[in-house]
Amino acid sequence: MGTILTVDHLDKSFGKRQVLHGVDFFVEEGHIVALVGPNGAGKSTIMKAILGLIPVNGGGVDIKGQPVSITSHQALRNVGALIEYPGIYPFMTGRQQLALFANQHGKAKNVETIIAAMGMGKYIDLPAKSYSLGMKQKLGIAQALVNDPKLVILDEPMNGLDPQAVKDLRDLLRNLAARGTSILISSHILSELEKLADDVLILNHGQIIKHSTMADLEQQGGVGYTIEVGNIDQAKAAMAMANHPFETVGNAIILTHAAAGDLNHALYALVQGGVAIVSITQQSDDLEGAFLDMVNADGGEA
C-alpha cells in the first residue's frame, strides 16, 4: 500500500494570525488516521486546505501525487468529505440529496447501499427539513461516502450520533478501510478514535506534535502518576538521589509509563528526602492521556 495523501509544510494565516505552521504528515492507503487537537488547533483548516477550499500561504497538498490547491481540483475526483457540519437542502428528501451527489459521478446504484449501511431507511424519503441533528449528520456522512471515494475526510462525524449510530459508523469505516479506502477523521470523542484509527496525528498550536501509530501509542503507554508535592526543588533532589526517572510540571512530579513498583520507589525516595506529598493522581496512558500529556507539554491548549 502506498501513500494517498501528503501534506507538506503547510502554512496558513488568517490576516496576521498564523494558524498552521509547517504542517507535515501523510496518510497511507487503507489507513484510518485520527487528527486530534484542542479547539482552534487548526484541524478544520487543515481539512479545508486538503480539499482545496481555502488558499494556503506555503507548502502543499497532494493526493496520489497530484497537487491540490484552490485552483487545482482534479485530484479531488475520488474524495468524499464532511467538514464542520452537514450541508443539507431542506426542500429535498435524504434520498434525493444522495441521488444529487451520486448522479454527479454516475454512482446512482450506491444510494441504496449507503442508505442501508447507515440505517437511514425509515426516514430517507422524508423532507430533510424534518430531520434531527443526528439524522442530518448521518446524511452528511452518507453524502461523503456515496461515490465510493478513495480518500474520506470526516470532521467531527460523530457529532449528534447516538451510541448505536457511533458503533455502526465505526464498523462501516473499518469495513471501508479494509477495502482500501483511506480515512482522515477528527473527533473530540477520543475513546472512539482509539477504537477506530490506525494512526494518530496530534495537533496543537497549528503544528503536528505527534505522528504515531495507535499500536505504538498503546505500546508506549502504561500507567502514569502525578505526585503533587509541597516543595518541587526538594522533590527533584530526592528523586535524583534515588536515580529514578521523572518529569516535572509545576509543583508535580510526573511518572510516565510507570511499571509495577515504580510508584512505591518514588514515594519512598520522596519520603526519605523529607518531601511533603500533597496528592497522588493516576492516569492511564490511553489516547486521551497521551493527548493531554503532549498538549500540556507543548504549552497547553491552542
Added chain:
Amino acid sequence: MGALIKQEVYKQFHKRGWLIATVIMVLGQIGFGVWGKMQPKWFPADALVSEDYIMGEIVIFIAVASTASIVSMEYQYGTMKQLLYRQYYRSQVFVSKIITVLLQLAFLQVVACATTFILTLILHPSYDWLAEVGGTTTLETYFKRVGGDLLVDLLLLSVVLMLSTLFKSNAAAIATGLVGYFLITLAATLLLVAIGYWHWLKWNPFTFLLVGAQILNPNMAHSTFMSTETMIAGTLVYTVVFGFIAYLSFRKRSI
C-alpha cells in the same frame, strides 16, 4: 460541466416555489383570458395577446426570485463546501448556475408564450397573427416584445445575481432582488429626464433597461440618444460586466 448543470437543474426542479409560481402564472393567464372574453371592452384581445395575457409578464419576478436564491441558498444551507470540494472549480460552479438561470428564464418564457398561443387559439380563433400594423405583422411585433423583454431580463438578472453573491440568506437575497427590480426600473424612467440635460448620462446601465421599449418603438432613440443596435449591444455588455463582477464576488467569498 454537464454534471454540474444537471445537478443545478435537479436542485431547481425540487425547489417547489418557482414551479408553483409558474402554475400560478399559467392559471392567471387563463383567468385573464376568460375574463377578457367576457369583458372585451376592459381587456381587448390585442392588448391581452401582446402582453401574454398580463400574467405572462410575471416571468421576470419568478426569475428574479429564483436567481436571487441560486447562490445565497448554498451559503444558507451550508452546501457550498460540498459543491466546491469536488473536482470542479468555483468558475465552473458559477457558470453552471448562470446556465441554469438562463435555462429557467427560457423555460418560463416558453411557457408564457405557449400559453398565450394556446389561449388565443381557443378564445380568439379569428385573431390574425399576420395582420400588418405599420408594416410589421402582429406576430413579429409579439416576438420583438418578447425578445426585448428577454434582453431586459438578462440585464436585471445579472444585477440580481451580483447582489445575491453578497447575501447568506435566501430571504434577504430575494427581497433585495425584487425591491431592486422596482427601484431600478423606476430609476430608468426618471433617468430619461436627466439624460435630456446631460447626454453623457445615457451610458449608465439603467438606460439600457429601456431596450425593450425602444425595440418596439424606435422613436425612443430621441430620448435615449442611442440607436436600437447600440442599446442592444450595451445591454449585453452590461450583462456580461455585472455577471463578471458577480463571479469575482463569488470567488472572493470565504467558505
